[in-house]
Amino acid sequence: MAEAMIASLLRQGLSDPKNMFAAGPRVDRGRQLHELYEIETFIDNSQAASLADVVILCVKPQRMNIVLEGLHGVIRPEAFVLSIVAGASIAKISNGLATSAIIRAMPNTPAQIGAGITVWTASKSISNLQLDQTHQILSALGDEIFLEDETYLDMATALSGTGPSYVFLFMEALIDSGVHLGFPRRISEQLVIKTIQGSLEYYTKSNLHLAALRNAVTSPGGTSAEALYFLEKAGFRTAISRAIWAAYERSFELGYETPGKAPDKNNSKNND
Helix, strand or coil: CHHHHHHHHHHCCCCCHHHCEEECCCHHHHHHHHHHHCCEEECCHHHHHCCCCEEEECCCHHHHHHHHHHHCCCCCCCCEEEECCCCCCHHHHHHHHCCCCEEEEECCHHHHHCCEEEEEEECCCCCHHHHHHHHHHHHCCEEEEECCCCHHHHHHHHHHHCHHHHHHHHHHHHHHHHHHHCCCHHHHHHHHHHHHHHHHHHHHHHCCCHHHHHHHCCCCCCHHHHHHHHHHHCCHHHHHHHHHHHHHHHHHHHHHCCCCCCCCCCCCHHHC
């Protein structure tokens, strides 16, 4: 995702290579990024951060504490921090870095081709100029949605941030089913991809509710009715809902470091 942001910002002219710095633990990776984008790279995070007006945190959640410790007190007073780390709350980042200007965002995998969706929020210390800068940065990755309530970020992590993995698993299952029926894998893959692409395009142009579209292709006693009956009997909807809730709980645990202390599902406001 870090490279996707670098490439998108440079491609759209939102930054100049001489004004962009990247830091990471692998020398070979830094050299590769330098050769590809002509940006300066560092092994030490604090070297890059000390030069930046916008510091973007793009690390694994499990590495967050180490990264924050290394950057504590390094962020320039006029700079702000944009974090795309799953589960890492604004409070945690602010305390860890000793700075108050924090943007928390959750993009998803399609952002790597400029077709993503990013949910983001900001601390009260963020200025209007910094809000505009964030909008430009995140727009380079696709669509973006600003929400004032930070609690929605953990929800977005579970729904849209993790969402592509659900879609890929569903596609994989469809392709494997086609192979089981007897199709060559390449043809099964082609059928599934075009079916999903076409269905999505049809939905966006139809202005109809998903249930209406589903009913339109479900003839009484037909093949769709039979297939949908088995999906419902197998708990398809419930399995998806439970999976997303599990992802939400995990996001909460990563951010607040209190395993098992995620909000009660029965009392959560998204169930009101």
